Amino acid sequence: MTLNQPREPLLDISDYRLAFDSFDGTAQVLDGVSLRLEPGETLGIVGETGCGKSVLARSLLRLNPAPPARVVSGSIRFEGADLLTLSEREMRRLRGRRIAMVFQDPVSYLNPLLTIGTQMTDALRGQHAAVGQAQPSRFVARAEAAALLASVGLAEPERLLASHPHQLSGGMRQRVLIAMALAGNPALLVADEPTTALDVTVQAQVLALIAGLVRDRGLALLLISHDLGVIAASCARVAVMYAGTIVEEAATATLLRQPRHPYAQGLLAAVPDLDRPEHRPRGIAGSIPNLLRPPPGCRFHPRCGLATERCRVEKPLLRELAPGHNVACHHV
Amino acid sequence: MTALLHATGLAKTYALPRTAFQLARTLQAVAGVDLLLQPGGTLGLVGESGCGKSTLARLLLRLVPASAGRIVFAGQDITTMPEATLRPLRRRLQLVHQNPGAALDPRLTVAQAVAEPLVIQRLARGAALRDRVAALLAEVGLGAEFLPRFPHELSGGQKQRVCIARALAPEPHLLVLDEPTSALDVSVQAQMLDMLAELRERRGLAYLFISHNLAVVRQVCAEVAVMYLGRIVEQGSAAEVFGAPRHPYTRALLASVPRLAGAALPAALGDGPAAATVDGQAAATVDGQMAATGEPPNPAAPPPGCPFHPRCTLAQPACRMGVPPPLVNGLACPVSRAG
Numbered sequence: 263m264t265l266n267q268p269r270e271p272l273l274d275i276s277d278y279r280l281a282f283d284s285f286d287g288t289a290q291v292l293d294g295v296s297l298r299l300e301p302g303e304t305l306g307i308v309g310e311t312g313c314g315k316s317v318l319a320r321s322l323l324r325l326n327p328a329p330p331a332r333v334v335s336g337s338i339r340f341e342g343a344d345l346l347t348l349s350e351r352e353m354r355r356l357r358g359r360r361i362a363m364v365f366q367d368p369v370s371y372l373n374p375l376l377t378i379g380t381q382m383t384d385a386l387r388g389q390h391a392a393v394g395q396a397q398p399s400r401f402v403a404r405a406e407a408a409a410l411l412a413s414v415g416l417a418e419p420e421r422l423l424a425s426h427p428h429q430l431s432g433g434m435r436q437r438v439l440i441a442m443a444l445a446g447n448p449a450l451l452v453a454d455e456p457t458t459a460l461d462v463t464v465q466a467q468v469l470a471l472i473a474g475l476v477r478d479r480g481l482a483l484l485l486i487s488h489d490l491g492v493i494a495a496s497c498a499r500v501a502v503m504y505a506g507t508i509v510e511e512a513a514t515a516t517l518l519r520q521p522r523h524p525y526a527q528g529l530l531a532a533v534p535d536l537d538r539p540e541h542r543p544r545g546i547a548g549s550i551p552n553l554l555r556p557p558p559g560c561r562f563h564p565r566c567g568l569a570t571e572r573c574r575v576e577k578p579l580l581r582e583l584a585p586g587h588n589v590a591c592h593h594v
Numbered sequence: 595m596t597a598l599l600h601a602t603g604l605a606k607t608y609a610l611p612r613t614a615f616q617l618a619r620t621l622q623a624v625a626g627v628d629l630l631l632q633p634g635g636t637l638g639l640v641g642e643s644g645c646g647k648s649t650l651a652r653l654l655l656r657l658v659p660a661s662a663g664r665i666v667f668a669g670q671d672i673t674t675m676p677e678a679t680l681r682p683l684r685r686r687l688q689l690v691h692q693n694p695g696a697a698l699d700p701r702l703t704v705a706q707a708v709a710e711p712l713v714i715q716r717l718a719r720g721a722a723l724r725d726r727v728a729a730l731l732a733e734v735g736l737g738a739e740f741l742p743r744f745p746h747e748l749s750g751g752q753k754q755r756v757c758i759a760r761a762l763a764p765e766p767h768l769l770v771l772d773e774p775t776s777a778l779d780v781s782v783q784a785q786m787l788d789m790l791a792e793l794r795e796r797r798g799l800a801y802l803f804i805s806h807n808l809a810v811v812r813q814v815c816a817e818v819a820v821m822y823l824g825r826i827v828e829q830g831s832a833a834e835v836f837g838a839p840r841h842p843y844t845r846a847l848l849a850s851v852p853r854l855a856g857a858a859l860p861a862a863l864g865d866g867p868a869a870a871t872v873d874g875q876a877a878a879t880v881d882g883q884m885a886a887t888g889e890p891p892n893p894a895a896p897p898p899g900c901p902f903h904p905r906c907t908l909a910q911p912a913c914r915m916g917v918p919p920p921l922v923n924g925l926a927c928p929v930s931r932a933g
Binding site for chain 1: 781783784785833847
């Protein structure tokens with residue numbers, strides 16, 4: 263790792279292109295994504311179904327099975343190393359340690375047959391093995407697991423360690439997974455729709471927990487969500503994705519107040535606002551493109567009111583409108 | 595004006611499987627609910643998962659028999675009406691499910707799916723049937739090119755439109771919509787809400803709209819009922835319930851919704867993880883608003899007294915004893931009423 267040069271960001275995704283090969287052809291799922299994240303920074307990625315936000319999140323841990331996934335070009339640099347060229351062995355040292363991930367559906371990520379304690383101690387011991395350290399004893403690992411559970415606001419950790427996943431509520435399961443994500447003391451937490459399966463009162467609690475962890479541990483957060491409200495509550499910056507491209511990136515408050523890309527504007531206009539019932543949500547005409555045959559030029563042009571000939575031919579690149587505010591549109 | 599739908603004291607109790615070590619137990623999914631819906635009215639039913647809102651919808655549609663109470667639809671008591679007598683009434687009461695993918699038979703084309711209720715109810719046949727089906731599809735914004743398609747060829751929004759066309763086919767007076775937009779993206783959801791508003795205006799439909807999304811309910815419904823653990827805890831006009839919530843649960847629910855305006859943090863976010871303990875007995879009060887700690891209790895073992903008391907900031911000793919407080923003037927909380 264090189265030091266004392268212009269400081270490298272924690273995460274630097276540059277012109278990342280990912281394709282999925284299938285019998286019907288090649289789907290260009292991510293089309294030139296560039297993002298940077300500084301240590302301790304919080305970035306939300308918002309977009310609708312199929313825009314590629316989860317695929318992007320999984321790319322950071324190299325969890326997209328290849329094949330069918332195929333990296334076409336670009337790099338993902340994390341703490342100076344390119345994640346796309348690391349060996350699987352080197353990747354294992356990062357996964358769950360420097361970069362941790364929390365998923366949408368906590369039930370799927372816990373083994374129903376094992377107690378929380380068994381699963382957590384196995385994971386903790388595995389963490390040490392991955393970096394070639396001596397494994398702590400089960401006793402030590404269990405004490406560490408109890409401390410982690412307490413750190414995510416779970417009362418009576420000892421009782422929880424003896425419980426099976428089905429004995430826990432949805433919110434508690436997600437806390438357990440967050441506790442496991444923290445085990446390796448990560449620098450970056452990737453959270454993919456972490457509260458989508460939860461009720462709104464519990465969602466508020468889990469978002470509070472994540473916000474607290476980011477603040478207290480200096481974690482960088484990459485939060486994937488379809489819900490702009492969740493991102494507004496958790497992230498200082500937000501990137502809007504559409505059909506595999508980032509169309510706008512800005513400070514969250516700026517984007518909510520003055521979205522510039524027509525898709526970002528459409529997305530905001532479509533969200534019903536509890537505090538403004540007089541605002542009628544407006545939909546976006548048309549539907550998301552088939553990524554096997556994405557539209558040429560700007561991928562949003564078939565649904566865009568501003569589309570001109572140039573939009574049909576030339577792909578707009580992300581340009582800086584103001585410091586920290588980037589938009590990919592020929593008309594802005 | 596006679597009410598379109600009037601339910602009184604409606605309850606549903608399920609027997610839980612008996613195990614070797616336990617006595618027979620019951621789960622009270624719906625516990626004494628009164629509902630009134632006028633022709634052309636819109637009532638929103640909100641609450642978290644497991645609060646009984648979907649069971650209530652199924653009771654009202656007579657898809658499950660009620661354990662207690664009475665349902666009067668269009669002046670007729672349908673609570674225990676024999677199925678044969680009920681059938682002609684069924685066409686006036688239709689249901690739209692949350693998951694349109696599961697609600698459509700994958701082997702039926704769009705045309706067959708929409709025609710099915712018309713055939714079963716013997717409302718049309720031959721050329722008239724084909725015309726009706728095409729007209730229904732047009733009404734939900736789908737062209738004739740969709741008639742021969744199968745569900746797997748449709749997007750989520752298109753499938754939900756087909757489900758709505760199917761529900762409209764027998765000319766209902768009441769549409770029960772159970773989370774109709776929860777599986778859809780926001781841009782599609784907005785189109786769906788527009789369409790539902792148009793349909794209601796054109797056909798004079800009444801909606802019972804079930805959703806956990808409060809902002810959507812506020813868009814669609816004039817009246818709102820908030821459910822918690824099988825009971826309605828607050829009921830009133832949408833402007834009252836959302837604008838000036840009175841029940842501590844309603845207030846917690848509203849305070850928990852992440853807001854866009856001013857990017858204000860939800861109330862529960864004001865404090866760090868220490869405040870957000872799961873088993874905490876007291877709720878955090880932040881910025882004068884209330885958030886709820888903990889999660890909804892197990893409906894098989896509800897707490898005594900007011901079901902919300904373990905999560906409530908206002909809980910008094912009296913709240914923990916006796917029977918749940920009744921709904922008086924649209925509010926089931928004597929403490930907030932007194933304060």
